[in-house]
Each structure stands twice: as C-alpha cells, then as structure tokens.
Amino acid sequence: MAEMTYLEAINKGIEEEMARDEKVVIFGEDVGGVKGGVFGVTKGLAQKFGDDRCFNTPLTEGEIAGLATGLGLVGYRPIGEFQFADYMLPAVNQILSEAGRMRYRTKGDWTAPVVFRAPYGGGVRGGFYHSQSTEKIFFGQPGLRIVTPSNPRDAKGMIKAAIRSDDPVIFYEHKRLYRLLKADVPEDDYIVPIDKAKVVREGSDITVIGYGMVLQHAMNAAEKLAKEGIEAEVVDVRSIYPLDKETLVEAAKKTGKVLLVTEDNKEGSVMGEIAAIISEEALFDLDAPIQRVAGPDVPAMGYALPLEREFLVNEEKVMDAMRELAEF
Amino acid sequence: MAEMTYLEAINKGIEEEMARDEKVVIFGEDVGGVKGGVFGVTKGLAQKFGDDRCFNTPLTEGEIAGLATGLGLVGYRPIGEFQFADYMLPAVNQILSEAGRMRYRTKGDWTAPVVFRAPYGGGVRGGFYHSQSTEKIFFGQPGLRIVTPSNPRDAKGMIKAAIRSDDPVIFYEHKRLYRLLKADVPEDDYIVPIDKAKVVREGSDITVIGYGMVLQHAMNAAEKLAKEGIEAEVVDVRSIYPLDKETLVEAAKKTGKVLLVTEDNKEGSVMGEIAAIISEEALFDLDAPIQRVAGPDVPAMGYALPLEREFLVNEEKVMDAMRELAEF
Amino acid sequence: MKKLKSSGLSKEEIIQAYQAILRGRRLDERLWQLTRIGKTSFNISGQGAEVAQVAMALAFEPEKDYFLPYYRDMTACLVWGMTPKDIILGSFGKEDDPSSHGRQMPNHYGSKEHNIVSHSSTVSTQMPLATGVAYAAQLENKDYVALTTTGEGSANQGEVQEAMNFAGVKKLPVIFVVENNDYAISVGSKEQYANKKMSERAAGYGFSGETVDGSDFTETYLAFVKAVKDARAGKGPALIEMMVSRLTSHSADDDHTIYRSKEELDTLKEKDPLLAFEKQLIDEGYMTKEEMQAMDKELKAEINKATDDAEAMLDPTPESLYEQVYAE
C-alpha cells in the first residue's frame, strides 16, 4: 500500500501497464516531454518509456482519436488524452463512427482496443468550456464503454482494466478529484472491473446513486445523516455505459427510496436512464418518487463565482434532498 | 388545403419562409442547383430564390454548421442541411460549442437563430450510417432545441416555426415518412409550435408516447386495439428537447400505464428522460411499470434485411407491448 | 500517354494489369445489373477509375502493406486480394461477406485477411486511421506502408487536414490519395474547392504532392512506385491526386442525367480510360483484340460463377444482430 492521490494513481496505473506491455502507447496535447500533461497525469512517462511511446500530438482532437483507433487496429493499446472533456467535441465523429463501431461493423474482424482519457467536471473556475460533463454525448452508444473512477484505488485499477480491455473505453477523470483525494492504493498489479457499479456504503433508509465528485458529497452527507439516524446506501455507478443494471436495481429495491445525483444538467443526463431502468424494473418496490439532484438546465456553469456556485451540486444540496427523501 | 407528402410540406414551408423573409437562406451538400438535395427537399428553391440563397457547400459538415451560425450572428435565418443525420457527427463541435451556446455565453448579446435540418431513421436499407437516430447525441444541451414532425401538417408548420425561432433548432425529418404520408395541409401561413407535445389520439386505458415513424405504428396499433376494446392515448413528443413535460406527465397520469416507443436503442435514448420525468412527477399515478419498446442495444441496424428487420420497431412489436400493458 | 514499357513492368505483368482492370469493369457492371433487376438494393461503383486503381495498387505489396479504401475502390481491392465472390457477398449482404458480414451497405470494403481495413460511409474517417496504422510501422521499425483513398469532395473534410498534418510531422509511411472525378454526387469540383489541384495541399503539410492522369497507366504507376519507395525508406508521406472519370451516376440512388448534359456524358464515354488503355495495349503490341475478347469471356464466366456462388450463401440470422457488440 502507498498513499496516493487520484492523479498519482492514474499515472501509476498507466506506468505499470506501459512497463508490462510495450504495445501500450500514450499521446495527446502536452502529454509528452517534460510537461507531462496540463494536469501532470503523464508526468515522467516520456522519460521512462521514450518519446515514441509517450508523445505530443498537434492540436487536433479528431486526429488524436483516429490515430488511436488506427493503432488499435494493428495490435496496439493506445491511450489518447483529450486535454479537457470539453475538447472531445471535435473528435465525436471519430470516436462514435470509427472506434465505437469498428468491432460491430466487421463482426469482430477488426477491433479498436483504445482508451480515451479526459478530465471533466467543474468547481475549478473553468467556466464554460473547462468544466463540462460531456458523458451524455457519448452515452447510449453500444460498442463503446464509458467509465469514471471516484477514488484513488479504483482510479489505478480501472485505468489498468481499461487499457487491457478489448473494447474502446472513454475514461473520465474528475479534475477536482485529482488532488483532493489521497488514499491507500495497493502497489501490486490489481485491476478493478469496468463493468460494475459498487455499493460504497451500506444503508437501509435511502439509496443514493452517483459518480465522480458528487459521490464525495453523498458520502459526507451520509456520514452526517447517520448521526440523525438516517442510514443511506450509496452506490458508485463507475461504469457509466453500459450500466450495471443489476447492482443499481438491487440497491434501489433495498430501500425503496432513490436519490440520483449528478453534476451534469438535470434533464438528459445519465441519471435519466438510471431512473428509467429502475422505474421499469423496480416500480413496485418504490416508496417515493425517484428524485434527482443535478445541475440546472442551463448550458454550463459560468466563470463568475456566484454562477459557478449556483450551478454546482454541493454537500448541502445533496444532504437536504437525502433528508427530505428519508422523511417522505 | 392541398394534399401533400411530408417531404412536399417541408419544401413548401421553406419556400414560404424564403418568400416572406429574404434573410432566410439554405445550403448544404447537393442542396442547390437542379438536384435540390438527395431526397429532393430543396428542389426548386435555387431556381426560385437564386443561387446565393440556396446553394451547394463543399462536403464539410463542420463548415456547414459554422457558416450557418456566422450568418445567424449578423441577422440571417440560415438553414443548414445535413445530408443524413449520421453526418452531423463531424459538426457536433460547431453545433454544441458554438450555435448551442452563443446566446447564453453572451447573455443574449449574440445569438444564432439557425435551423439544422437532417433526415434520420431507418427502414430504407441504409445500413450502418444511413439509418441512425442521432438525437440522443444532441439531447440535453440547454440552449439548443430539437424537434421532429410526424405528419405533413406539422412538418410545414414546424419548419416555419423553426425558421422564425430565435433559438438554434435541430429539425429532424424521418426519411421513411418523406413519401409514406400524404395528407391535407393548409395552404395559408400557419405555424405549429416547436415547444409542445401533442395528444394525437385520446384514450383511457394506456398512454403511448413516441415520435417520428414509430408513431405510425402506435396509431395503427391503437386503431386495431380499439376493436378489442383497448383505448390508447397516443402522444407525439414533437419537441424532443426541451420536452413539453406538462403534456407528457398529464397524459401519463391520465391512464396510469405508460408505454414509451422509440426507434433508437433502448438505453440512453430520449425515452429514458421521459421515463425519469414521469417517475419523478407522477409515480403514484402509475398502475404499471413504465415500459419501453425500442431498438436493441447494438450499435446500428445492419444492411442485410434480416438485421434491419430485427432491429426496427414495427407495428406488431408495439401492439404486443400495448396489449400486454393494457392487461397488466 | 506514357509508354507502358517505361513502367518497367514485364509484358506478362502488363497483361495481368489489364486483366485486373477488365475484371473490375465487368464485376462493376454485374453489380449494377444485380441492383437493376432487384436482387440487390444498392450499388456505388468505380467505372472510369479502374486503370488508375490498378496502377496504384500494383505499386504496393498487399501481403504487408495496409489499404484503407473508400467505396469506389473495388478494383483496387481485387488487386489487394479480395475475390469477385467476396465483393458480391457484400452486395447481397451475406453472412460470409468479408467486409462486414452483411452489416454495412454494399461497396464498403474490408478484409482482415488481406490487410484491407473496414471503412465507413462517413467520408474520409479512414484518413486519421491510416496515420495510426503507419505510426505502428514506425514504432515497430517495419517497412510497411499504409495507403488510403478518398474523393475530391470528401478530401475537404477537416479530418483529412488533421491526418495529413500529423503524417507530415512524424514523416509517416502513409500515402494519401484523392480520386478526383470532378463530382461529389451532383456538386462539381468548382463548388468544392478553389485551388487548381488537390495535390497542392501537400505542400501545406511539408510533404510532396503530385497530380497524375489516372487514365495514364504508366504515369500513375510510376508516381506510386516512387511514393512507396520513399515511404518505405522513411522519407515520409505523399499525396497523390488521380484524375479519373465517374462514368455512372453517383450511386444507384442518383440519376446524373439531371445535372450532367448529354454532351458531357457522351464525351465521358468516348474518353473511357478502359478504351484508351485497350487501344494502347494494341498500339504498343501487348495484346490483340482477339486476346482481349478471349480474356473478357473468361472473366465473364468467372463473374457468373462468383455471382451464383455468392447468391447461394446464407443471410445473417436475425439473432446475429446481437453479436460482437463488445468483446466476448
């Protein structure tokens, strides 16, 4: 065990995989050289594995995605970094039309075992185009996986699993978690599955489902509410697409009161589908309407502090909703 | 009144708006000249309004979207055509980052009153990349509207409303409806709102919600089931985003039994959000779990007939689900 | 026209080249026929580009080089190793279709066995992929080359710029080809781009570009021989524009008589590169008319058999729709 931040855990996971398999390569804007990424996730990798396996690309996201897929076609395990999740948008065509459909459209003859990494999420004064949750754009595209870890242990295990996966995986990293969380991370070669949600807290009164940064709020709120006698079951979605329906439905049934929490806009987010699944499969186990705490339905959080604060889900908003639901 | 196809109704609506307002211009691949679009939607417009106002663009969807937005910024009412909805993907960045956010990011100083037209949907042996429903990619992006008409009357009235709207609007046209439907369409200058769903059939036993081609299946099934004594309320979503929650929730409450139908994949489609809204706002009015009939969770329908047929929602699948729900 | 002898190819090789060209033409005619009589639902073809495609493909080593084609490249794919039966299986959408197992529309070639990477309908997405394949050659220190093609309209897609730019930076062994047939569906090349030659764009990415007369076998072949040699030697990419004809409508869904005059079409037919090549073969003493007729007869028999064989194969089963969404 070693104490690590979320960021260090991802760096470590990539490093281990690059050492294990020379087919693993990583690239993107500012990823190579001494800079090692604008957040530093790839720091040291160019020095360790050479400028061929960890390198800078020109400022072209479509090419980053296509380059990754092309490498995947001929046996590589490429990791393409998008500097911010907001900047995946120029690459949507490559990600969805090519990487996401290569296996299916050739019935498995050609495959694209690639990982697309992207820091997402707000709370860093990034304003309009450095704060977005873009997972909804890629959600519901069979053939593609979307995952995001919510703690350092999962971060290392899931990036390793994503690299080894034969499927294309979008790997979202919440940029506020990068340095916020420090935790014990095993030093051995473990992986954490990328198709499973996880119950991170057991409880019998209400079920809270979320991922990424908001899970911190839910966990903190759950601890506080426990003192008021409210016991929350908290589930980390982790595998955003495809969803681990079984775990989610079971957790919903357990308490019959479900709160879905996301940093994304309320309507159209991943939580809509989770609500749909629960209301399709567990309706008669529900004792209260399925509630959502989410960002408002405005395009993005503003830069000015009052706008960022108003947009973001925080511990208080989550706790209020949890208490209300418990009392329902 | 004049009898028109869905396709003719859209052509007529655009023609009327171009005659009314010289700021309306239309362009895209094969849109100008004598061809008038690969489906013929813009036929005759170049001849009537000149090659400046109806013209061909190079084969570049990002530019089509950006050109439209740029024109919108300086007072035009541009309509950009994407030849197929599948080919909106190269333009996602322009549509979401620019058109969809221009008003909000300038607090209304600059706006992009544009219409993006795109034929979508399957059943025409278009295989992988000529059959897709791409609305989920653009769904849940506040600032942007997504609409689709399901009949000729709405087609004319909604395209006119979209052109006049000060918001950016994605206007989806189901390519199977183009020539399938013929109906009486008023010849006068009417508009149909682009923010309202519509109850297209009244019924008291079950509520069926859908849009586009699948609505035909629902209506046909409803007529047949009426003979078995099952009366279905059928709702045309029409305004895919933002959703007309009021109409949808009311229709759900009315019968307490909701069937959501979409040609898109089951998970991650627009119907997930509709289910979420209903389970949030009308849970205790429900007498049965919210059901969905949808395409399977595979990337796209295949070209081979058995694959296309297996993928597509059809009247039989809808009718079976309606009957089952009625009997629940 | 350059003498065939100056190609450096033996008489036998030249005759084989002619056979490949004629095979392409006859097979293409067969595909149109199948669509006309309703046995297949779609065709898009390369009539008028066969001489250029064979001259291009012969400069490569298909056992080690990769080909990332576009939909007009049937004749080149045959040279690369696919058989007429393989092609027809795709047109019928059969399970054994090596391109997509009936999943994509006809003419979307691919073959894992023959290093032909599957391409999609979304134009030019293959170009970034080709850079990935070529980067792998560099990583592995192998001397294989990636060949990728597109049309002069599709070459304007931003992804093409991004791919060429990256290829220039890394001096990748990739050869970009624009098959310029003066039309993108109905849109003439003057409406697509304002530069004189598409090959001029290469200079903007730091490598060499050349435009060849695709009906001149020797000129075309030698241009590729040089480009392949340079690429194998680590001298970087090339862009080759081949001027070709589109003798047919864009596809079975198009009618080019609407936007092309009778005069233009008559001239096109007269200038059919196949006829010019046959004349050259006779003039330069490679073959007699009688030998050509005999070869034609053989090829027709070959194609008849391939058609029968392909037609007798199985369709994909409906259940197979669910296969190969994710790695199994």
Add this chain to the structure above:
Amino acid sequence: MKKLKSSGLSKEEIIQAYQAILRGRRLDERLWQLTRIGKTSFNISGQGAEVAQVAMALAFEPEKDYFLPYYRDMTACLVWGMTPKDIILGSFGKEDDPSSHGRQMPNHYGSKEHNIVSHSSTVSTQMPLATGVAYAAQLENKDYVALTTTGEGSANQGEVQEAMNFAGVKKLPVIFVVENNDYAISVGSKEQYANKKMSERAAGYGFSGETVDGSDFTETYLAFVKAVKDARAGKGPALIEMMVSRLTSHSADDDHTIYRSKEELDTLKEKDPLLAFEKQLIDEGYMTKEEMQAMDKELKAEINKATDDAEAMLDPTPESLYEQVYAE
C-alpha cells in the same frame, strides 16, 4: 525593419499606434498582477504580440468590419473599440463585462457594440463563423470584411481547413490570421506542423498567403492594408501568418520555465517587439524617451482608474444563471 514612414501613416497615427501598443502591454501586466495577488483567478495574455496586433487592427474599419478574435487578442480588441475597463470587467467576471457578462473565463473577448464576435475556449471554432459573417457581406453586397485569428497550434484543427476551403470557393471577404508564437502551451511548432510556414496552406485553398514579421510594424500593417483592400474589392480571402513572441507562460495555469530554457527566455526578452518598436520610434524621430515616459504614466493612470472602476462593479447574481438560455 521597414521604415515606419513607408507605412503611409502620419506621425500622429504612428504615435497613436504606439499608444495602443503600450496600453496593451500595461493592461496585460495589470491582468497578470491581479491574478498574482489573487484578485482574479486566471489570465492568458498577448505580451510579445502587441506590435503585430495593432498593425493588424489598424488596417480595418472597426465600425463596419467584424472581428472574430482569439484569447491573445486583447490589444487588437482595444484598437477595435473595447476599453481597458471592458477588459478588466471580464477578468473580474463582472455582470457588466461586455464579452460574456462574467460567464466565460477572462480573456474571451467579445462586444456586440464593437462588432467583436464572442469566441469560445474551444480553439478555432471562430473560423467557420467568420465565413458566415463574410458570406452575409456578399449577400448584402456590402464591402465589410471579417477578420479572424488563431494560434499556430490551433490552426491545425480541421475546422480551419473547412473554413478556408469554403472562403476560397466563394471568394469571401475574410482574412484568416495565424499568430505564430512557436508554442502551443508546451508543444513547440516543430511538433505541430512540418511545413515551413503556415501561410503556405493558403495556396491549397486557392488564395494568397503571406508570412510577416510581427515585430515589424510597417511590414505587418502593409500586408493587412493590401489584404483588406483586396477583400473589399471582392478579390477574396487571405491568410496572414504573423511571427510573434510569447513572452509569458501560456497562461496563469502554466509555468514555461519547465519547458523553455533560461537562455531562450533571456533572448526572448531582449527581442521584445515593444522595445524594438520604441527604438525604431526614437531612431526614426517620432518620439523621445521622455515623451514615451509621459505617455506611460498617463496610461498607467488610465489603467489604475479602469481597474478601480471595474472592481467596483457588481458580480452576476446567482439568479442570473437562469437567464438567456432560450429567447425570451
């Protein structure tokens, strides 16, 4: 360096130009200072590009021409009509910020009043928009011109190719500018592109391109005068590459001493275009050192006042987050 006199500008105009340059530098220094002392959270600046930007902007008529800038263009925006207070309002994220009313991050300039179109963080998306603005000029038969800028890294985005291509086809009155400062964050231009000059790309789109030394005021100014004249006269677009310096780190979030040597930084400082311009002014008899110092003093006072005025303004209210999502 070309003599200032050969610019054709009067002595008074040259002195005004210097004032604009110095204002830009002093204001830029102020913005860094505000970030350093924690009064603002971010800055990205144009130090080293001021001479080029003023020479560029002076060739236009801001009352009728449109400017679609990028984030380093503060000095050009001042020439176009924005005030130091306008800029600082943006840095503080105040409600009266004309660029975005506190919604975007600092340095994302825009002003409806001054024909400066809002730009986003997503690089180069302004370039397609500029073609729309320019196409409107053509439709209306007006002689205004659209100016749009980006960096040498960002110029590789596919959307730039698409915009330049369309501008070439329609001979649009748009001037594309690449401000080449040799770096994209930490990525040197050799890793961005392999061509010698970015201006070479214009030839690939059928119009003229030119590279100018952005520290040579006269050369830069005259290049724009010519391009503007041609564009107004209907002769079509131009691409101008200005070689400039980036004297600072990429932004407040970057530390360029990690990837730039002390030597490089020292040389940069010595070659500061502002110092060279001041020397030229003195050598060519436009101003004395004392006059410059007096002007500097005035500007500092102006900027102090602007800072105080801006700081005193109101933040956006939390409730305003919900405004201007759609037309009201």
